[in-house]
Amino acid sequence: MSRLRATISISLDGFGAGPDQSLETPLGVGGERLHDWATGLAVFAEMHGEDNPEGEVNASSDVIRGWWDNVGAGIMGRNMFGGGPGPWEGDWRGWWGDDPPYHVPVFVLTHHPREPLKMEGDTTFHFVTGGIEEALERATGAADGKDVWLMGGASAIRQYLEAGLLDEIEISLTPVLLGGGESLFAGVDASGVELEQARAVEAPGVTHLKYRVNRVG
Amino acid sequence: MSRLRATISISLDGFGAGPDQSLETPLGVGGERLHDWATGLAVFAEMHGEDNPEGEVNASSDVIRGWWDNVGAGIMGRNMFGGGPGPWEGDWRGWWGDDPPYHVPVFVLTHHPREPLKMEGDTTFHFVTGGIEEALERATGAADGKDVWLMGGASAIRQYLEAGLLDEIEISLTPVLLGGGESLFAGVDASGVELEQARAVEAPGVTHLKYRVNRVG
Numbered sequence: 001m002s003r004l005r006a007t008i009s010i011s012l013d014g015f016g017a018g019p020d021q022s023l024e025t026p027l028g029v030g031g032e033r034l035h036d037w038a039t040g041l042a043v044f045a046e047m048h049g050e051d052n053p054e055g056e057v058n059a060s061s062d063v064i065r066g067w068w069d070n071v072g073a074g075i076m077g078r079n080m081f082g083g084g085p086g087p088w089e090g091d092w093r094g095w096w097g098d099d100p101p102y103h104v105p106v107f108v109l110t111h112h113p114r115e116p117l118k119m120e121g122d123t124t125f126h127f128v129t130g131g132i133e134e135a136l137e138r139a140t141g142a143a144d145g146k147d148v149w150l151m152g153g154a155s156a157i158r159q160y161l162e163a164g165l166l167d168e169i170e171i172s173l174t175p176v177l178l179g180g181g182e183s184l185f186a187g188v189d190a191s192g193v194e195l196e197q198a199r200a201v202e203a204p205g206v207t208h209l210k211y212r213v214n215r216v217g
Numbered sequence: 218m219s220r221l222r223a224t225i226s227i228s229l230d231g232f233g234a235g236p237d238q239s240l241e242t243p244l245g246v247g248g249e250r251l252h253d254w255a256t257g258l259a260v261f262a263e264m265h266g267e268d269n270p271e272g273e274v275n276a277s278s279d280v281i282r283g284w285w286d287n288v289g290a291g292i293m294g295r296n297m298f299g300g301g302p303g304p305w306e307g308d309w310r311g312w313w314g315d316d317p318p319y320h321v322p323v324f325v326l327t328h329h330p331r332e333p334l335k336m337e338g339d340t341t342f343h344f345v346t347g348g349i350e351e352a353l354e355r356a357t358g359a360a361d362g363k364d365v366w367l368m369g370g371a372s373a374i375r376q377y378l379e380a381g382l383l384d385e386i387e388i389s390l391t392p393v394l395l396g397g398g399e400s401l402f403a404g405v406d407a408s409g410v411e412l413e414q415a416r417a418v419e420a421p422g423v424t425h426l427k428y429r430v431n432r433v434g
Contacts, residue, residue: 012402012412012428013401013402013405014230171229173390175412175414177407177412179404179407179408184230185231185394187396188230195229197419197421197422199419201419202417204414207414207417207426209390211229
């Protein structure tokens with residue numbers, strides 16, 4: 001059965017991006033530090049279709065590889081896709097170049113309609129204006145029995161969690177204190193779900209914490 | 218050299234206690250769930266001077282034992298010691314019975330003076346009205362070369378962290394979402410410190426995350 005699995009890197013104080021996000025600083029002030037543990041890894045380059053012969057291999061490598069395992073479609077929030085808030089202007093095609101690392105249909109949550117955007121390498125961005133349930137329905141259909149990867153950001157993950165639609169979340173917890181930004185859990189209403197710790201992986205500069213999400217009540 | 222080491226159990230959304238703390242619910246609503254991983258352990262009973270022949274032994278056992286290692290004195294916030302806010306009334310002696318599990322001098326941060334309180338088993342509570350630096354100075358003196366254990370709660374730990382006085386923090390991160398309460402890091406000003414991940418221990422229902430605190434600037 002298709003499951004909805006989220007992944008996100010956050011600071012120790014719970015932010016998935018720093019304060020003052022903008023086109024110039026898409027991860028907010030200091031937010032790039034949330035990914036320091038990943039960017040030097042060989043597998044990071046590999047997944048982005050590049051080659052980094054000097055890239056590191058450590059306990060995070062298999063964790064990253066696992067994010068792509070058995071994934072048939074993706075969902076992401078508008079802010080993660082980028083292009084600014086409001087109606088689509090110009091030809092914004094995401095942060096990932098012509099060949100994004102996803103290689104599956106990705107459903108972008110937005111209030112503003114837009115035609116699907118076919119990229120190289122099997123990634124197509126679909127823009128969903130009907131809300132999180134419609135996006136999940138379409139992504140599950142496209143995944144054809146495989147899982148759906150909820151790629152972020154914090155706000156999209158929180159909405160799926162609160163709605164009881166999330167099956168699993170893997171948090172990559174970094175030793176960073178941002179002091180502000182986009183919080184993963186602030187104000188969360190978790191009355192309909194319970195988390196169960198499934199796995200913790202210690203790696204250089206990060207701990208990967210996987211939780212199963214169970215519905216209650 | 219004497220080091221200041223903090224320990225605290227928090228929810229995944231960052232709270233060291235739930236909302237609406239009171240004499241009846243000292244850990245706030247739902248806050249007792251932060252300690253579910255600990256209370257059934259044999260070592261938990263042992264450290265509290267009791268015997269639990271059916272107590273569990275798991276990866277948390279050595280972590281808990283480590284909290285007492287090389288400790289010569291303790292510091293805790295007024296809220297953790299209890300007895301309500303404001304001037305001392307009655308004969309409040311803490312939550313831990315006649316023989317608290319600490320067995321060292323413990324310095325309680327308070328705005329209200331009170332005579333030292335000698336308990337059984339080498340625990341004496343001293344009440345410090347001069348602020349966190351005075352408490353650390355007195356605790357370090359009493360520790361006589363051993364470490365000082367900053368026992369909590371969240372507010373006391375945050376103050377020592379911001380002041381650059383903390384050397385290490387071990388966070389026992391539980392798969393609980395409280396949605397509100399006493400936050401460990403909300404509003405933290407970490408501009409003077411950087412954390413470095415020292416160790417992560419996966420255990421049933423909890424992950425223990427130890428960080429070294431380095432001063433910067």
